[in-house]
Amino acid sequence: MKDFFRNYVKPQPSKALFLEGMRQLKLPGIVYAAVMALTVLLVNMDIGRGSEYVRHYMMDISVDFAFESVVAIAVLSGFFLFGATLYLSHFLRSGKSRDFYGAAPYSFGTVWLNFAGAVYAWNLIGIAAGHLMHTVFMMFRDPKTIGLCLQAFAGNAAFSLTLFGIMTLSVTLTGRILNALATMAGLAALPSTVWAAFHSTMINFYSFFGFVRQPSGGHCPDPIAYLMEACNFMRTVYSYRDVPPLFEILCSGSAIVYDVVMGLLYLAAAVLFASVRTGDTAGKPFVNKPAHLLALLAVTLSVCCWIASQSGILGRHLVYTLSGQDVYAYGAAGLVLLCAFTVFVWLCELLFTFRLKTSVLALKYLPVPIAAAMVITGIGYLADSAEFTTKINPDQVVSFTLPYNASLDDHLAIFRMADSYGRTVTEDARFTDREVIQYAAEWINQYVEDWQENPRQFYHQKVMGDYSSMRDSYQEYDDGQIGASSQINIRLNLKNGGSITRTVLFDQPHRDQLEKAITGDKTFMQSFLAMPYAAKLNIGMEWVGMTEDDVTAIYKSFVEEYNAMDDAQKLNFLKQELYADYNESLDNEAHLPTVSESDTTEETSDPNQKRRRTVLVSQSYRKGDYIIDQCDIIPGNSLQSPSFYLDIYGYAERHLYQSGYSFSQIFQIDPQRFPKTHALVVKRANDRLPAVLDAIEDHAAKMNYLDVGAAYHGADTFTDLDFYYRTNHMTEEWVDESHEYWEEGNWDDDGNYVEYEIETVKVDSNAIVRRLLDDAKATGNTVDFSKPYCILYIRANDRNRSVSGQFFVQTELRYQPVE
Amino acid sequence: MINAINVTKKFDDFTALDNVNLSVQTGSIFGLVGSNGAGKSTLMRVMSGVYSADGGTVTIDGEDITNRPGVRRNLIYVPDDLYFLPGSSMDRMAKLCESTRARFDRELYASLAEQFEADRKKPIHAMSKGMKRQAALILALASRPDILLIDETFDGLDVIKRHHMREIMVDAVAERGLTVIMATHSMHEVDDMCDAIAMLHKGHINVQSDIQEVTAALVKVQIAFPQAFDEDAVRFDGANIVSFRCDGTVATVVYENDRDLVEHELKAKHPVLMNLLPLSLEEVFIYKCQ
Structure with a gap:
């Protein structure tokens, strides 16, 4: 540790250096801001053309408006940050500029701190230009979205801070642009890797980079998982199809806070590493061998898993009914994954060093990541197996909850009543009636027995990418009735403070039984049926002119x-x-x-x-x-x-x-x-x-x-x-x-x-x-x-x-x- | 005054500098010479703070520069491979220097640019090698440093510009006590300008002294005897023969001994011919590095 800090010089803010950084990025920054504003203008005009058609149907496109611009701005911001960060960090890679800045009366950390500030300042200017253009547009089209526009600006500013943090840390740790790119990918995916490793090791690659429904599998607290999801860079791209969740993911309060915190952490790490860098390391990876391998491990584990998750070649098995969310397991394909992982590790080493000899020598370290992957998988599998095969004692259950999940319409499946009513429950429905609890426990225990008898019946062959259609198939429309085999989450809250959540198939017999049990729960029904709900009402669509x-x-x-x-x-x-x-x-x-x-x-x-x-x-x-x-x-x-x-x-x-x-x-x-x-x-x-x-x-x-x-x-x-x-x-x-x-x-x-x-x-x-x-x-x-x-x-x-x-x-x- | 005390610098398994000691007086021009790969540029970088020494220290007026960037606030390092912002002109680089150097003097910069007829608005990347170096030197001098480290000082400059630059440097040394350390392969430059030199060879300093002492350290003698002879014929007690070249009955011998001693001892051998020849700095360097 002492050796690590041997060359540490505390970075200092410097107005002169900051302004110099702003000057160096002046032309690209101005171009960026102009391109940003123009792009947002075009995006809005394009929506506008479509919106006339959409408006014709009186559909609300306000969220679409905000969303489209948010994505465009986020993408452009990412490109600018990438280029600007590489440009201003040249003194970490180039001997020539290293000589100039190294001899200046500033430490590398000070130079980097102030230059980084300049990069982010220009980034903010560009984002502001984009959002300003969008806001102006919306003022004419739909003034009530102004609040959304401000929220979107905050969301983008925070998200770009995370991106920027990842980039600065990557260029600080590495010596070449290619190395920096690989490290960026790894750092971006790292939160999800960590989360996936601890959350569910029936390797849920889909949620790894894609949608993550409210996780309730018991391994990871929901808030943490949600925050991880909020910062998942890959989700930004993957979730593009879903409009509102992405807007919420990028621009909700928790997402903004998380992005700011993560961004500042990354930046702090970057400045710290820059503060201990010397001119000797220009053009070289700034890590010692153990740290180098650790970085390699993190990067390759993350990126390789992502590649596997995106590959349609690897068969992905849907395991449903056992966890609080859909999970996907790899059987024999796991071996293929490990082999691919091995090759990828080797390729990354080649990238980092550009030396064939070193890369060959690096093969001796490959057992480490392979063992890590197997351990992670194995521990999770054992843990999950233990959990899935444990029956529930109703006496240990305090209450039974139907977690509210807007995207699954769980209550719809349960309450075969007016659909509008079934949908309107917007919070968890909690039951304390013993009959209800007994029923729910028996329900889950039946699944445990079925799992023990034949786990394979819970596997559903599906090629990656069919998720959305597979999802829809759960909600079958059967002669006008609610989907005969809906899938819902149910949660049993235990006396010890824990909870067990399972996803269960919800068919007609179950629905009838459950509804019968639920309606017998006086406490629940009393609040459920209570009226009036509030003074806030909705508006009649057709009947204008009412007083x-x-x-x-x-x-x-x-x-x-x-x-x-x-x-x-x-x-x-x-x-x-x-x-x-x-x-x-x-x-x-x-x-x-x-x-x-x-x-x-x-x-x-x-x-x-x-x-x-x-x-x-x-x-x-x-x-x-x-x-x-x-x-x-x-x-x-x-x-x-x-x-x-x-x-x-x-x-x-x-x-x-x-x-x-x-x-x-x-x-x-x-x-x-x-x-x-x-x-x-x-x-x-x-x-x-x-x-x-x-x-x-x-x-x-x-x-x-x-x-x-x-x-x-x-x-x-x-x-x-x-x-x-x-x-x-x-x-x-x-x-x-x-x-x-x-x-x-x-x-x-x-x-x-x-x-x-x-x-x-x-x-x-x-x-x-x-x-x-x-x-x-x-x-x-x-x-x-x-x-x-x-x-x-x-x-x-x-x-x-x-x-x-x-x-x-x-x-x-x-x-x-x-x- | 700038001192390098027991400075060691390694790159992986290679030792670039091995316990190098260097002392440069304020208001002097110091020449740093050495063979290729001797470690001149490495030493310059260590002294300017670009590299951190693995052993030893570098002090400026008694202050250790290690992890203290402020100490080198009045030190400018002009490397052999120059850095300019992409697409920049001299004026743009002047702004950069102004940002990083508190003493940057706009008027001096303008004056120097005028003296050297430098086009301040022209993109530097379009300039010739010599013009680039000229631009770098102008910017360096305009920063009014106390210590100027230059690697390959006048590389690419024409004779007139060299002469002019030399004059400006010497004036600065004389007027405000500028200390210049120049790493160069040109002995002529060192001979012309430097008060003292150090010779670096394979990471070690072989010689460090003022010019006169350096050249006086070796004695070159042309000597002839009636018959052919070998090295032993011109050896005496305490003789340190650096070089012996014999062509028949005439030999050229270089001693690292006191001049008077050499003269006295050789006279005693009754040569037919004996001339004490002047040694150039280049010759001293060659003999020292063999």
Whole structure:
């Protein structure tokens, strides 16, 4: 240690050197800032072009806006930092500049500290230029995203600090640019390597560099894993497809803090190493042999694992149900991995030294990393095996938790109730009922027995890269019901303070049993069903013009009615989900409808439709505001003010969401863009409600629920399922397929084709709502389904949860044209 | 005053400097000569603080420079392989020097540039070798150092520029006590300018003294006898013959002995011819390094 610090000179800040560094980077810095601003401008303009189309569908793209710029800025920043760091660190590599700076009355550490400051200062200038451009853009497009823009700037500044720290430490430790590159890769991957080694050694290579769901496997505390994930450089690239998580990962508070801390640590290490460097080491790796090998080990272990994880050659086995997250194990392919690792170590040594002889001699050290990899794998395997084969004693369990996971819709799988309700629980659901605990413990123990009997049944062959499609397959859509074999995480909290989390397959029998057990948990149900939730409500999308009093009155009536119910009625009320379409509407999660990737038809001409997917926006109510604003909600009726949401076309929306378009969107949609299947719907929508209602009344006998307009129940009774299929197959009945579009009429009982009279009529939509509510109050919960009735869908949100429900309203709705 | 005391420098298994002792007085011009690979540049780098010595110390006016960059604030090192910022001009390099040297004198810089007719705005990479060195020397002198270490001082400079540069240096030495240490292969330069020299050979200093003493350390004699003779014929008690070349009856012998002693002893042998020849510094260097 003493020898290491033999040449240590404490680095000092120096204004003169800092300004010199700024001068040396002046031209590249200015160019960088200009390129940054221009790039962000182009990105935003490109989004703008797309956004007109997107906006047409009233989809919220605010997060997309921020995200696109964030990535562009992060990437450009990385390039600039790389070049600038290499440029200003030349005195660590070049003999000529070493002579100049070495003879100057400053230590290498002082020079490096101040030059590094100059590099980062220019980087900040460039990032600021980019974000300023973006902010200006957003001020015109969507002023409410200004806050997001600031957050994005902070996120990028912090993330670039980590990148910069990695780069400076790499160039300080190495002597050549190639060596520096290899070291950068290793340092970038090192946090994940460490985390993966300790977290789960059923080598989870996917989460190593890719998505990491909230880990709950018991090996690594969630906050640490989340922070690791936040700083995972590779995830930046890998996770590009997922919009919101990446924005959160880069720009959330914890990510910013983590990046700043890691960046400063790296920089501190870099300056320390520079402070003990002498001119002798210019052009050489600044490490002694043991440190050199340690660095080699870290770099090659990290990079080799990454290569293996990306390789489609190595078979990857999905192990599910056993851990809190999906894990992937390598069997015989592990040997291939080790061989590849060995070769890679040798190649890295060659890179570091450029001497064949030394590289050959380095082979004698290879048993070290190989042994390390085997030990890591072995320990983890043993630990995991022990854990997976240990049965759970229910007496040791304090509570049973269903961890909330927005991306998995766990509660949806459990509560086969109104989907909107099932989704609205935004926190862990915790049960203390012994029956529930007993059930959960038995459930897991069954899996332990199955594992002991035949572990292979838990392995699922999958080639790397199919993850997303494999993921989707878990949520199968089976005859309109929730996925028959969903996968959820369940956690048992132990008396000793620990917890055990498992991912289990959730099929119908389990669901029924669990739901039965859960609903028997009085404590849970009491809080779960409690109303009202809060004064913060959502906004009606279609019904603009509602007054504050209207909103308050409606809400109060809803609350009164709900509170008057007993628990069973409440639960029943909330379970009135007629159509189990999990690809559903706006909920607490603000699950924006788009065209699902699987739902494209050959008629779809817009290529954007095939790419769009459901955008899951997390519980940021600012985003909720954007969504609502995008949907032309009246100003002021935001989540910060009392308002009410009425979706009289709830079912219609669900159906339409199945195809990816909401009713409200349809109002403004160019029907040309839509598949033939929904042509009639579109036409009706475009013709405005009154005309639709007219048609409904004329043909009430032939219709049950329409997917637009108020849902009327005619004289015939149709089951929900029938209706669902009916509307999906409406073209068979209503549309002459010989025509490109729809027929504007229908066949009556006499076989006469009656054309609909379509006209645009102005209607007082508020009057319709009031009428419905009046009828709802008069009706109570008694509805004669043989008579015309309507479905009134109401939802109330607060910051943590929301509740919604459908009221069957006995009504014979007539429109009154406005004079 | 700058001193190197028992300085040792190793690079892996190779010892570049082995217990080197050097003392340079303030206000003098010191020549550091040596064969290729002798360690001149290494010694210069150690003395300027670029390298850290593995053994021994370097002091400036009694202050150890080890791990104390501030001590060398008035020391400038001009290496043989010059460094300039990519694409820079002399003016840009002047800014860099100004950043790193507190004493950088803009007026002196401008004056020197004018004297040498240097184009301050021209990219340095477009300059010739001599012009680059000229630029480096101008920048170094404009920094008003107390100690100037130059490796291959006038390499590439034309005769006139050399002469002019030499004059400026000598004036600086005389006026403000500038100490110059120049590593060079040119004995002519050393002879012309230096007050004292040190000869470095394979990491050791063979000779360190003022010029007169160095040249006086060896005596070169041309001697002839009536018959052919060998080295023994010109040997005497205490003689240290550095070189003996005989061509028939005439020989040239170099002694590392006192001049008077040599003269006296050889006269006693009654040569036909005996001339004491002057030795150039170059010859001294060659004989010392053999």
